[in-house]
Amino acid sequence: MAIVHVIDDDAPLRNALERLLSAAGYEVRTYLAAGDYLVAPPPLARPACLLLDLQLPGVSGLELQAALSRHPGHDHPVVFISGTADVRSSVQAMRAGASHFLTKPIDGDRLLAAIKDAVELDMTLHERHAREHQLQQALRSLTPRERQVLDGVCAGRLHKQMAAELGVSERTIKSDRARIMRALGVTALPDLMKLLVAPRPRPGSRP
Structure with missing residues (x-):
């Protein structure tokens, strides 16, 4: 079950949002201020998003958004x-990566659609992080020569060229390349290149 973290100092609205989102099947956690959210233990391996009021006592919503990258366990869409309808603030929020910017009074259908998008984005980011972690582990498992061969393959160098540069046979280069492909879980050169140039998760984003 996905979690929606509702951060708003308006108690009646906070309670109404909790009822709406709970009825839609989300686990809802509510907070009065930004600090309350950051000090709460983050749930592990759960898709989530923040429903965040722009104006909060103390740290503002925009300030909390900017701080999330320093708190990876709390960093969600x-x-x-x-x-x-603060145009400047909405532009600033969207440029900083906000999923949606809604104005009060909040339409229930628009809110649920926005929450659905944000949770799906969080799941996508989590999957990208998992793939990146697996890739880094696989790359660390390669020998120094295999890393050189991998660099050569990515640069489009021929087996003959790499063999001469590394002082080994072409057969050895082919064997190294085969081990690299197995370690990285690919079977064809296009798949290898696609894996190595895939977009990386944005800095500070979770898991």
């Missing part, structure tokens, strides 16, 4: 809500 953000859906902003605001009592005013």
Whole structure:
């Protein structure tokens, strides 16, 4: 079950959002202020998003958004809500990576659609992180010469060229390449290149 972290100092609205989101099948956790959210233990391996009020006592919603990258366990996609149509703030929030920016009074259907998008984005980011972690582990398992061969393959160098540079036979280069492919879980050169140039998760984003 996905978690929605509702951060809003308006108690009646917070309670109404909790009822709406709980009825839609989400686990809802509510907070009065940004600090309350950051000090709470983050749940592990759970898709989540933040439903975050722009104006909060103390640390503002935009300030919390900027701080999330320093708290990886709490870093999830953000859906902003605001009592005013503040264009400058909404632009700033979206440029910083907010998933949606909604104004009060909040339409229930639009809110649920925004939450669904944010949770799906969080799941995508988590999957990218998992793939990146697996890739880094596989790369660390390669020998120094295999890393040189991998660099040569990525640069488009021929087996004959790499063999001459490394002082080994072409057969050895082919064997190294085969071990590299197995270690990285690919069977064809296009798959290898696609794996190595795949987009990386944004810095500070979770898991």
